[in-house]
Amino acid sequence: MAGKAQPKPIEVFEANIADAERLVALTRALQNTRTYRMRRELRQAIGPVLKLPKRSWDSLDCVESGDVFVVMKGNGAIRREHFTEPELRPLLRQAVVAIAAAVESYVAEKACSYISEAWGKPPDRLRALALSLGDVLEIEAKYTRRLWGYREVVETYIEREASAHPAKVGIVLSTVGKKGFWPQIDARRRVPKGTSELQLQELADRRNKIAHTGDRIGSKRATLSIDDVEAHYLNAKSIVEAME
DSSP: OOSSOOHHHHHHHHHHHHHHHHHHHHHHHHHHHHOOOHHHHHHHHHHHTTTTOOOGGGGEEEESSSSOOOEESSSSSSSSSGGHHHHHHHHHHHHHHHHHHHHHHHHHHHHHTTTTHHSSSOOOHHHTTOOHHHHHHHHHHHHHHHHHHHHHHHHHHHHOOOOSSHHHHHHHHTTTOOOOOOOHHHHHHHHOOTTHHHHHHHHHHHHHHHHHHHETTTTOOOOOOOOHHHHHHOOOHHHHHHHH
């Protein structure tokens, strides 16, 4: 099992949640604040720069934000209405999924880092993990030091069970002997008791809604704003930092 040094759990979290940061930043940058279409004189100036035939200059249009100025050639499928907040929500939904995945991967890595410590006095949940005959035969055949084989079984279980949902976080971490940590996390964050669990539950529930129902309420898609996603993002970072 020796080899390259494994990244720290917090490093795994930061790398994964960076995807959400980029998605939110991209959504903000692409949200159009320009009311009117591109002026005629601007179309006539940009058309030659893009080396477009003169007959197509009139179809040019643009959207603009504080970060970008995007020119649309007019002969494609993209229109200015695609740069409104409702039309950009697919990016925000994927940001929510990325935030939840970052928490999930952190929990798995953090729990795995405690496995060696847990061997000394195995917690009840660790003792209760079941091994199939296939697992036993594979460990016998593959490992000289069988403890590494058992560790791999535990790691597989942790990776399978890990989630952003607070109940799953509790199950995974209690497997390696970590219990009763939520009050400490709330205290470190200076939030009322139960807040951290509630915030993670809201994140996990929204992620599941996006993944399993397309984020629908009846026949329509649920609303989702940049502020909503940023709240999930900030809560997730705060909770993970408190766990560290």
